[in-house]
Amino acid sequence: MPHHTEPLYRPPSEADSLIFQITEGCSYNKCAFCGMYIDKPFRIKPLDDVLVEINGIPEPYAKHVHRVFLADGDGVIYPTAELAVILDALTAKFPAIRRISSYAGPQALMKKSAGDWKLLREKGLRLLYFGLESGNNEVLELMNKGMKADKLLPKVQLVKEQGIDFSVMVILGGGGRKLSCAHMEDTTAWLNAAKPKYVSLLTLFLRRRRDYFDSIEKPRVGDLTDEIRRFLTGINEGSMIFRSNHVSNFVPLEGVLPRDKEKLLARVDEAEKFLHSRGMLDKYPDFYEEF
Numbered sequence: 001m002p003h004h005t006e007p008l009y010r011p012p013s014e015a016d017s018l019i020f021q022i023t024e025g026c027s028y029n030k031c032a033f034c035g036m037y038i039d040k041p042f043r044i045k046p047l048d049d050v051l052v053e054i055n056g057i058p059e060p061y062a063k064h065v066h067r068v069f070l071a072d073g074d075g076v077i078y079p080t081a082e083l084a085v086i087l088d089a090l091t092a093k094f095p096a097i098r099r100i101s102s103y104a105g106p107q108a109l110m111k112k113s114a115g116d117w118k119l120l121r122e123k124g125l126r127l128l129y130f131g132l133e134s135g136n137n138e139v140l141e142l143m144n145k146g147m148k149a150d151k152l153l154p155k156v157q158l159v160k161e162q163g164i165d166f167s168v169m170v171i172l173g174g175g176g177r178k179l180s181c182a183h184m185e186d187t188t189a190w191l192n193a194a195k196p197k198y199v200s201l202l203t204l205f206l207r208r209r210r211d212y213f214d215s216i217e218k219p220r221v222g223d224l225t226d227e228i229r230r231f232l233t234g235i236n237e238g239s240m241i242f243r244s245n246h247v248s249n250f251v252p253l254e255g256v257l258p259r260d261k262e263k264l265l266a267r268v269d270e271a272e273k274f275l276h277s278r279g280m281l282d283k284y285p286d287f288y289e290e291f
């Protein structure tokens with residue numbers, strides 16, 4: 001069976017997938033809000049080791065694998081020609097495979113060409129999870145995200161043109177109280193232009209690294225519900241499957257945007273009334289202190 005090193009993360013929607021590590025850690029690992037791989041040095045696993053792990057998966061298990069998620073933090077940073085060999089080996093190993101996905105960091109998106117993505121699509125790569133976090137460049141700079149949203153947009157469009165879908169993650173509260181409006185205005189404008197297949201909201205929370213968290217004026221519960229409303233209102237293009245089902249979200253929502261906007265806004269109003277009745281709108285979410 002595949003060998004895993006901890007900590008190991010995957011998106012909520014990959015809960016039933018085979019999680020297969022081809023890299024360890026994150027090739028960037030400098031985002032000020034993210035401590036996911038803070039103690040885990042980045043490493044690209046040698047191709048021969050990856051192939052041995054794939055070949056070692058027992059046949060009775062292999063025939064039940066429908067989806068594979070390539071871990072860790074930005075699996076597609078793997079050199080393209082070798083990644084194509086890995087994708088070939090996975091599709092040969094798993095006869096029922098329907099989807100191979102990975103997290104994609106800005107570095108891989110900036111680095112790889114249209115030809116690279118075309119090849120990876122042909123070999124079976126179908127979906128990239130991309131942490132945009134914010135469409136506002138000031139927020140991204142404070143986060144030390146190492147990218148500008150406007151520079152990434154054409155790269156994302158180029159990958160989509162090769163037939164690879166995107167699931168884009170946005171951080172609710174990511175701009176703090178001060179940049180809340182600009183954060184959501186620019187994020188929804190970016191999403192309206194990119195039109196990803198999936199979009200999800202996570203909420204800013206403490207995750208083993210305090211730098212960013214301590215540098216902003218933290219939003220209270222009421223600020224966050226306002227921000228959700230601005231987010232929902234701002235999406236006007238495409239047909240995005242929307243989820244806020246991450247463990248950090250206190251208002252779980254799901255639907256298709258912009259189609260289900262009114263229904264989702266009504267759900268936010270309902271949740272806000274409940275939070276107001278409990279005197280919680282002026283409080284900080286619990287997970288600011290410990291999560």
Ligand code: SF4
Binds near residue numbers: 037073105106
């Ligand atoms: S948010 Fe993503 S790109 Fe940034 S350090 Fe964490 S894993 Fe790496």
